[in-house]
Amino acid sequence: MNTDTRKYAASSDWSRPPPGIFWRSILSSSRNDALGMRRWQLWIWWTRSRSFSEWIITFRDLMTFPLDSLLGTIRTARQYASKVKHEHRIPVHTQLKDMLALRVKTKLPFRLYYQLQLFLPDRKPAADQFFLETGKLFQVLSLAFQESGDFQIFLDKRSFEAWCIKHGFPSIKTLAEFADNKVVRRSPEPLPPADLISKPTDGEGGKGVELWRHRINNGISSWTNGTIEARSCEELESCIASTAARHNRPLILQPCLSSHPVVRAMGNGALCTLRIMTISKQVGDAEMLLVVLRMPTGTSAADNFDTGGLAAPVDIQSGKCGMAVYKKDGYPARKLALHPDTDEPLFGQTLPYLTESVNLVLRAHNTLSPKWPVIGWDVAILDDGPVLVEANHMPCPALAQIPTGIPLGSTRFVDCLLEQMRTTFHV
Structure with a gap:
């Protein structure tokens, strides 16, 4: 693995040894559903390396879980319950009861009840099979x-x-690649007179994506991202290279597909x-x-x-x-x-x-x-x-x-x- 991508791979903090006898007995009997998956998440959570003070906090949180669940349910309902009551005609007390029951059964974060719309009649029966915590x-x-x-x-x-x-x-062709304030790879063909997209090579969630609109003024091609105007291919490449250097991450330039x-x-x-x-x-x-x-x-x-x-x-x-x-x-x-x-x-x-x-x-x-x-x-x-x-x-x-x-x-x-x-x- 090259150095540009190693730092974006999974951190060693997520390293776990094979489960011992105790956890093996719990995990081996888990079902292939959301509740079984939560057993594996629990194993990951409990086997994380912690300092003594962190263990104290962990046990404190376990002891206060019932009270925190009740208070968290009330706080979350204050934020969203009136909107659900108005739009879906579901009484607030029903939302509170269902959210608290789901919290106790699944340990799901409070807001997921509203994020995943688990109050809807067609989702409520399988509410415990929804989840968002797959990252671990x-x-x-x-x-x-x-x-x-x-x-x-x-x-x-x-x-x-x-x-x-x-x-x-079939995939999107890269026109140029930028790192260390320079072009490190370029397509043999010149940049097309069209809209282009620059993005991080390791980006996700649309972060770092820039649209470079192409236009022609008095027969001269230029590209702009709304703030900077590049009046030539060389200027555009220089702008993107400097952005790559400023954020210390490689960027690529691709055609803006339609x-x-x-x-x-x-x-x-x-x-x-x-x-x-x-x-x-x-x-x-x-x-x-x-x-x-x-x-x-x-x-x-x-x-x-x-x-x-x-x-x-x-x-x-x-x-x-x-x-x-x-x-x-x-x-x-x-x-x-x-x-x-x-x-x-x-x-x-x-x-x-x-x-x-x-x-x-x-x-x-x-x-x-x-x-x-x-x-x-x-x-x-x-x-x-x-x-x-x-x-x-x-x-x-x-x-x-x-x-x-x-x-x-x-x-x-x-x-x-x-x-x-x-x-x-x-x-």
Whole structure:
């Protein structure tokens, strides 16, 4: 692993030895559902290295858990309960009772009751099978994988692009790469007179993405990010190189792709992407779990759900979009049938190339060696079909569950993840 990506891999703080006899008996009997997954999270939490003072705090928190749960339920209800009562006609006392019962049973953070809309009649029966806390499991598992095979593609966009080229998967071409205040790699072709995107090689969540709009004045090409104007290819490269040096992280420059017209009309003009979650065991073919369409809003060049993008569930059989979810206004998230900026219809729209997109990510997952149990693939649908944007080895459970209403604990998500945990830790 090269030095640029090592620091973005899982920290050694997540290293855990194989479980001892006590934990082995608990983990070996865990079911393949959300409650079984929480046993593994509990093992990770208890076996973390702590100082004496930290152990004192840990036991104090355990002793005060009942009171903290009651007070936390009341505080959270004060923030969200009136909105739910007004919009969904659910009495406040019912919300309090259900939230407290869920907290005691699952130890879920209070706000998740509203984040995941577990008060809804169709979600309430399986409320204990929803979760957002997968990060600990993925981090611990990453340490066992990060030096092996194709794992590098999850940590660095350059490695992902090279892997796609090697296996013949369509992906976004990098035009230039920047580090140490200079261009370290450049495509043989000159920069195209078109909009371009710069982004960190290790970025996630749309952070660090900059859109460089192209324009022509008096026959002279220039690019601007809204603050700086670069009047030549050399000036643009110099601007991005200095940004890479200032933030001490490599950047890449890529063409600003345009979605298929049907998909483009559902956003703000910037690229929309599918999040397709696939799952796999080490033996056997990968399976498709769910599909969500992400759409940017406002002036954003990124469609990230956490930073203001919309997310709509996609029916796998028909290719039609469900109601879009917009959570930037706060929780519970707002559901929309139209795009808030353009009033273009979202609900019921049929996506082109969905079957081809699903087949693409399944082939990609099956190509990985060794196979990672759960992957969130970002796919752009262009005029001539799908292209891979990136692969996420710690896919966001909120993006999977809030728009779709699917409790991941009731799917094979947990089955594949826990099988790999048992194999890795010899349970």
